[in-house]
Amino acid sequence: MTVKRPDSPKRRVTSTDVAALANVSQSAVSRVFAHHPSVSDKMRRAVLEAARTLGYRPNAIARSLITQRSRIIGVAMAYLDNQFYPEVLQSLSRALQAYGYQILLFTADETGAADPMLEQVLSYQVDALLLASVSLSSHIAEECELAGIPVIMFNRTSSTPGAASVTGDNFAGGRQVAEFLVAGGHQRFAYIAGAAESSTNRDREAGFCAGLAALGMAQPMRVPGQYDWQSAQAGTRLLLGRPTRPDAIFAASDLMAIACLEVARTEFGLSVPHDLSIVGFDDVGVARWPSYQLTSFAQPVEAMVSAAVTLILERLESLAAPPRPIVIPGRLIVRQTTRHPAQGLVVEDGERVWRTPSETTEGP
Amino acid sequence: MTVKRPDSPKRRVTSTDVAALANVSQSAVSRVFAHHPSVSDKMRRAVLEAARTLGYRPNAIARSLITQRSRIIGVAMAYLDNQFYPEVLQSLSRALQAYGYQILLFTADETGAADPMLEQVLSYQVDALLLASVSLSSHIAEECELAGIPVIMFNRTSSTPGAASVTGDNFAGGRQVAEFLVAGGHQRFAYIAGAAESSTNRDREAGFCAGLAALGMAQPMRVPGQYDWQSAQAGTRLLLGRPTRPDAIFAASDLMAIACLEVARTEFGLSVPHDLSIVGFDDVGVARWPSYQLTSFAQPVEAMVSAAVTLILERLESLAAPPRPIVIPGRLIVRQTTRHPAQGLVVEDGERVWRTPSETTEGP
DNA sequence: CTGAAAGCGCTTACAG
């Protein structure tokens, strides 16, 4: 009644094979590779030698089945053309590998439909799911939590209060951008929105509007967007085609800010920042490229990733920790796409940074 | 003698639970979810309803253990700051998901050490490994093949003859760049190299040199590089600081070409392409950005990914197919960073493309 | 079409 195997090219080496060669029990082999304390040196040596001879590696699949832990973290991500996400992915992968966890990558399909993905996530018994796509509905998160899989939102929040999430300080970022632009003497503000349903867009926009309002400025002109190049391009054309155009545009992401900058320069012949100031959000690598030198509110990838890893480990390796939202503070990095206020700029780590009056203790 | 489970928050629903509720055998549940043909409609309905009630999903880990197939493809990648790789990752993920395969992502650590990664790849019983990092040694490929795991090289070749690989046409690409630049009337050529040990760099450089030689031109000046921004920047400074500087630079990747372009413009005040022509390789998204408009040899990501998926499926789902190298042809996309020859440009899919004299049938 | 049972390769309580 042996189960027939689909033509496996070669049988893999198992702990039983190693045990036979080393003349010990299969349990002993298992104990050696699990670094179980009660193993004699003699046995350890025998097992390791036999394992080396045969080229044995423990089968993580079998281990997962019995331990109920796959040491696999599902990561759902989209928008890989926004450089922020590859940066996160690389950093996250390194951080998790350091703790012995691997990443099973899920990307949304063209339609953005999350349900086929959900089935896979649940099937593969991932230990936790990191949801890093703004467009994926919270539904998937609820289903996973229901199935006992911890969900960590990344660069987004959940509608569920108290859910685990890591975000930059989107509201404060938006507000700082407003304060910075007002201090720089700008008069007519505009906002190029990210995806309407995303928490990042909602908070960045709310912060920007609140900041302007607090300083007695009119609310910004607003064009819709989707966190992509196309929509930012279209939005910029709309804004700059108006009879009285804005003199400061805040775009919901760096990618969108760069699209805006390109349109302003090449299609409208504007000089940035002389005719128009532009601010982005994320501070991705391209923001530093000489042709752009984009002023941007920095989301610190490393700190956000560390926080996410902390949340994951808390949920997996201890019972005590309740899920919670973590907000990572950021800084407004001031480069060449904005007219600058006379005061309030300080240098940190070789970058010029804006400090809002409330934050700085230096008087005039 | 029940194995104690580390405090699992909730027991997951198994096929046995579903069987009990539906009053059928566990095998029946398994057959329904495996789409086994011999299942009565009545039973199928009963099972599916019970499954829905309980929120059952088959456990892919358990399935993997018995079928000896994880339906997981390991993907080893680095250089995620080179936009080419995120594009590949996104496309590959979609393509594999369509066939029911998932991606387990491995990234090289800071030291570039591949061995810890190797252990993980082998442990997780991936069905195949796609090696997409130029810096990872072929050693890891050999170990995997030895363990019965098919390895597909992506955007690199293997020293092992006949190994499975997918690459752009690096040699032809380099040669076309040479022919194009010579046709454009350039005189002094330079090459900014990618990582010295990489097959992509070797072939691109060899093609470029061969193309120049065939047209009776002197060999290019050469500066070393690492496929990154820093080295391209440094290399460009070296090249442009010479008493007789090149009038055409071919960089081994778009990322390097853009770094080169930035240095030429901002540090040397050169006008591109008036004073200097620059050509990249890959045709990533940023190459199309208005500030760059980079002439670049395009590696078609979709076609390369399709070929990789084909190779993977051939190895996994049929015995017949021997591993083989696949070379995907590319096109030299002509934009604004090069002086153009009077003839030989055609328009395809809205892009200007260079056709070498040997390829085109149109007379003068 | 359906069920009972073996077995995938491990971990771990139990007994010595």
Next chain:
DNA sequence: CTGAAAGCGCTTACAG
């Protein structure tokens, strides 16, 4: 410290 054995949740040949 060590071994025999149960069991993780499936798939599948076998028998009916």
